[in-house]
Amino acid sequence: MSARDDILGRVRRGVGKDDFVGRREAAVAAMQTLPRGPRPAMSADLVSRFQGKAEYLSSSVEAVPALAAAPAAVARYLAANGLPGEAVATADVGGLAWADSALRVAVRPAVDADKTGISGCFCGIAETGMLMLLSGPDSPATVSLLPETHIALVAVSRIVATMEDAYALLKAERGTLPRAVNFISGPSRTGDIEQTIVLGAHGPCRVHLILIGELL
Template identity: 55%
Template sequence: MDTSAARRNILARIRAASGRPAEPQPGEREAVADYLERHPPGPRPDMPTDLDGIAARFIDEARLMASTVEQVESLDHVPAAAARYLAQLGAAPSAVAWATLGALPWAQAGLAVEFRKPESGDLVGITGCFCATAETGSLVLLSGPETQASMALLPETHIAVVPASRIVAGHEEAFALMRAERGELPRAVNFVSGPSRTGDIEQTIVLGAHGPYRVHVIVVRGA
């Protein structure tokens, strides 16, 4: 369900309550752009500047966050990689996935994949990503009618497809990319840094507390 209209209505009411027009005016957007231009980011850790280095940093950081990672050469190799991972887990070769991944050869890899919103009984969810951040090994997921946020939250196992060309240095670059390509944020933006976890009980880390028990990232070098 597309909730963008409801989101606009809510924001319009908030703006009206503060005495502003329902829609942002050109001057407001220019003021934001000017502010961002005049206020550069603060100190940041050293990061690679080349694409291969950024991808390697992302893989290292993702593994530190308890994600598992496999690299493949092209998008057509993704289904076979997903099938290998599920076989290693001893899991059934079935999943639900974002509709944006529907053109990949899932059946040829022996996987039964349905392209729909996940339900409570679905154990494996497959997503793409808007981008990924090398600094923290995070996936950046934007919600939409074909990219449901629940796909990375409800199933016990989350498999994410990450084109190497969509790996950026940090959160700053991720938000800059959103502004450049989307203009405005969707209803939900999720930064996923490994499996769900909690340390509430005696500071013992437990995975799968309120989301996936495991996250497997497939980095596509040729995409």
């Protein structure tokens, strides 16, 4: 044993770091029993609160009763805003009947030239009106971040109350974090120049949410 190993060994023993298994078990137990902090009072109608908060953040919102109605809703939104009927989409929503609504949708990561990106989302957060998106092979982050227009399909059954609930759902369903977790809170904005809010400074200038499912 070298002098260095001897010294570091004595330091580890002195601070109790040799008991790696015990320390890990203690850390896991502590994380599982953390008390929840204060939360805002919310009614049982999480969907209405989510929609109101999302609109406050400058997102537009439309509701449809079923996922099959989403392509027609996307076509209406694009036509109403004078946008071309073509987009790039994540694979989790790419299999919808887009062509039936005269839309040309490519399932792939977005590039700079793409004007509209369509994605699903892991869940919506009623407290703030934000979306929680997870990166992965079927849901590249570029689709929601690069195009000027981001359209997200949000199942009303996936709207949770708080950010803590969103992370609890992620832990329960996925177990581990993906490479990236993105929170979308409306169009990109900045107030750097004369404190004037400008949308689309470093991301989409339009965010449109299509709520999927029967509303309460």
